[in-house]
Amino acid sequence: MNRTEPVIEIKDLTVSYGAIQALQGISFKVCKGEIVALIGANGAGKSTTLRTISGLLKPRSGEIIFENKPITNLPGHEIARLGIAHVPEGRRPFANLTVYENLRMGAYLINDSRTIQETMNRIFRSFPRLKERFSQPAGTLSGGELQMLAIARALMAKPRLLMLDEPSMGLSPILVNEIFNIIKEINEQGTSILLVEQNAHKALSICHYAYVLETGRVVMEGTGKELYENPRIKEAYLGG
Amino acid sequence: MAYFFQQLINGLQLGFVYALIALGYTMVYGIVRLINFAHGDIFMVGAYLGFYALTLYHLPFPLAILFAMAGCTLLGITIERFAYRPLRNAPRISALITAIGVSLFLEYFSSLKFVFGPNYLAYPRPFSVCIYQIGTVCISNIQILVVGVSVVLLLILQFIVQKTKTGMAMRAVSYDKNTAKLMGIDVDYIISVTFGIGSALAGAGGVLYGIAYPQIHPFMGIMPGLKAFVAAVLGGIGSIPGAMLGAIIMGIVETMCSAYISSTMRDAFAFAILIIVLLVKPTGILGKREIEKV
Numbered sequence: 001m002n003r004t005e006p007v008i009e010i011k012d013l014t015v016s017y018g019a020i021q022a023l024q025g026i027s028f029k030v031c032k033g034e035i036v037a038l039i040g041a042n043g044a045g046k047s048t049t050l051r052t053i054s055g056l057l058k059p060r061s062g063e064i065i066f067e068n069k070p071i072t073n074l075p076g077h078e079i080a081r082l083g084i085a086h087v088p089e090g091r092r093p094f095a096n097l098t099v100y101e102n103l104r105m106g107a108y109l110i111n112d113s114r115t116i117q118e119t120m121n122r123i124f125r126s127f128p129r130l131k132e133r134f135s136q137p138a139g140t141l142s143g144g145e146l147q148m149l150a151i152a153r154a155l156m157a158k159p160r161l162l163m164l165d166e167p168s169m170g171l172s173p174i175l176v177n178e179i180f181n182i183i184k185e186i187n188e189q190g191t192s193i194l195l196v197e198q199n200a201h202k203a204l205s206i207c208h209y210a211y212v213l214e215t216g217r218v219v220m221e222g223t224g225k226e227l228y229e230n231p232r233i234k235e236a237y238l239g240g
Numbered sequence: 241m242a243y244f245f246q247q248l249i250n251g252l253q254l255g256f257v258y259a260l261i262a263l264g265y266t267m268v269y270g271i272v273r274l275i276n277f278a279h280g281d282i283f284m285v286g287a288y289l290g291f292y293a294l295t296l297y298h299l300p301f302p303l304a305i306l307f308a309m310a311g312c313t314l315l316g317i318t319i320e321r322f323a324y325r326p327l328r329n330a331p332r333i334s335a336l337i338t339a340i341g342v343s344l345f346l347e348y349f350s351s352l353k354f355v356f357g358p359n360y361l362a363y364p365r366p367f368s369v370c371i372y373q374i375g376t377v378c379i380s381n382i383q384i385l386v387v388g389v390s391v392v393l394l395l396i397l398q399f400i401v402q403k404t405k406t407g408m409a410m411r412a413v414s415y416d417k418n419t420a421k422l423m424g425i426d427v428d429y430i431i432s433v434t435f436g437i438g439s440a441l442a443g444a445g446g447v448l449y450g451i452a453y454p455q456i457h458p459f460m461g462i463m464p465g466l467k468a469f470v471a472a473v474l475g476g477i478g479s480i481p482g483a484m485l486g487a488i489i490m491g492i493v494e495t496m497c498s499a500y501i502s503s504t505m506r507d508a509f510a511f512a513i514l515i516i517v518l519l520v521k522p523t524g525i526l527g528k529r530e531i532e533k534v
């Protein structure tokens with residue numbers, strides 16, 4: 001694949017929390033139709049990267065370009081409006097809202113109720129369990145159901161770029177497979193995906209391209225297959 | 241027994257006025273974790289706006305109440321925008337002190353001659369008082385009006401919060417602001433709306449209070465404001481049904497206390513409730529323990 005049509009491009013991004021410099025100038029891109037994985041150990045700066053793209057954090061320097069427009073200093077709600085959805089680490093459901101209301105909030109920016117209904121019906125086909133829990137408070141769902149809700153909520157916005165922060169965290173192996181199949185499906189339907197994962201095995205097996213993050217720097221990149229076979233990656237992230 | 245029911249009706253009237261104020265406290269607290277101590281003064285401004293609408297502009301009562309609500313909405317949004325928003329990320333104590341400052345400002349600014357003036361004013365009644373006898377209990381058209389208007393407003397509020405997109409967004413923002421932003425929700429806008437709605441209810445409360453207890457002055461908001469705050473804490477601050485329940489209880493307890501014990505004791509009683517709640521069940525009747533978010 002010749003990666004020439006970037007959906008989003010990150011250039012020399014640095015981000016700090018007070019004195020701690022979490023990102024020390026990272027650059028990467030996600031091209032049209034790709035699944036791009038961002039892997040790295042705890043504290044490497046993966047979530048920081050996604051939060052900065054979403055406008056929840058302000059970068060110290062660098063540039064973020066989405067569909068050829070700079071979005072670097074836009075407030076969070078305007079970035080969502082442009083077509084970027086973010087499934088945050090830890091799912092972060094609105095526990096005090098029902099499953100339906102959570103999904104409705106996902107579609108906050110969509111004004112046409114027909115579109116919302118159609119999207120919801122399509123989502124219920126991928127996540128039948130959410131349909132059964134329709135009017136239940138989200139706070140009562142199981143961990144797996146919450147992850148599905150978080151993904152479904154992001155899809156309600158019909159994003160062109162979907163960012164997922166550790167969707168496999170805390171799920172049983174069967175559920176991990178199910179979630180990854182759904183991610184693949186979403187991608188095949190035309191959504192570009194930026195996937196942050198601890199589970200490097202899984203991430204490298206479904207992604208088109210991957211970047212390895214170490215203490216706020218991109219230290220390696222390549223196709224999923226290249227990195228999978230790289231001895232250093234094998235040792236550090238795939239358990240030898 | 242007739243006396244008891246009579247007091248119950250009086251208590252309900254007072255309770256519903258408290259409810260209109262208490263909701264603003266609880267909604268604002270729910271969304272920005274701030275006790276808006278200026279809220280009682282917004283109630284006072286509402287009473288004055290209603291007063292001028294009725295006496296100066298001779299508006300019919302429904303328009304007068306809408307006028308007061310609109311004015312208070314604007315006032316509440318302005319206060320949030322210029323006094324509280326700049327302190328959104330400051331320590332909570334700074335915002336609290338600012339709220340007390342805003343409260344004092346509203347009270348003393350209103351007392352100026354060219355604003356509302358320092359004197360007591362007699363509140364006009366939009367119609368003459370008429371008392372109906374039901375069995376041995378008396379109920380006035382004023383009481384019916386106060387309770388009726390309050391119930392309608394509470395139902396409208398419940399509809400907005402539970403059924404509309406903006407209401408859902410208010411609940412989402414009160415739960416998790418950052419995640420709400422990821423949905424494209426403009427958090428500042430939703431906070432403004434919350435202040436606006438809370439202030440509108442307080443404004444309506446001010447007009448109803450003026451009609452029920454027909455005398456107003458620039459410091460009239462302090463006591464009802466504090467009592468409504470106690471009511472919100474009693475019901476569980478942050479909880480909308482809690483604020484309604486707490487306010488009704490406060491209104492009835494206060495009225496019963498005046499009737500059966502001593503009217504000079506009723507304020508002491510009201511605040512004793514606050515102390516007892518804080519000691520026994522700090523989360524209030526319907527409040528939930530704050531879940532620490534990681």
Ligand SMILES: Nc1ncnc2c1ncn2[C@@H]1O[C@H](COP(=O)(O)OP(=O)(O)OP(=O)(O)O)[C@@H](O)[C@H]1O
Nearest residue numbers: 017020022040041042043044045046047048049198
């Ligand atoms: N709110 C914060 N305040 C201060 N430092 C922070 C904050 N959030 C993250 N950090 C620091 O920034 C660095 C990167 O954190 P980040 O959450 O981006 O890592 P991560 O790659 O997502 O890790 P994990 O896989 O554990 O989720 C870490 O050193 C972390 O301690």
Ligand SMILES: [Mg+2]
Nearest residue numbers: 046047048089
């Ligand atoms: Mg992380």
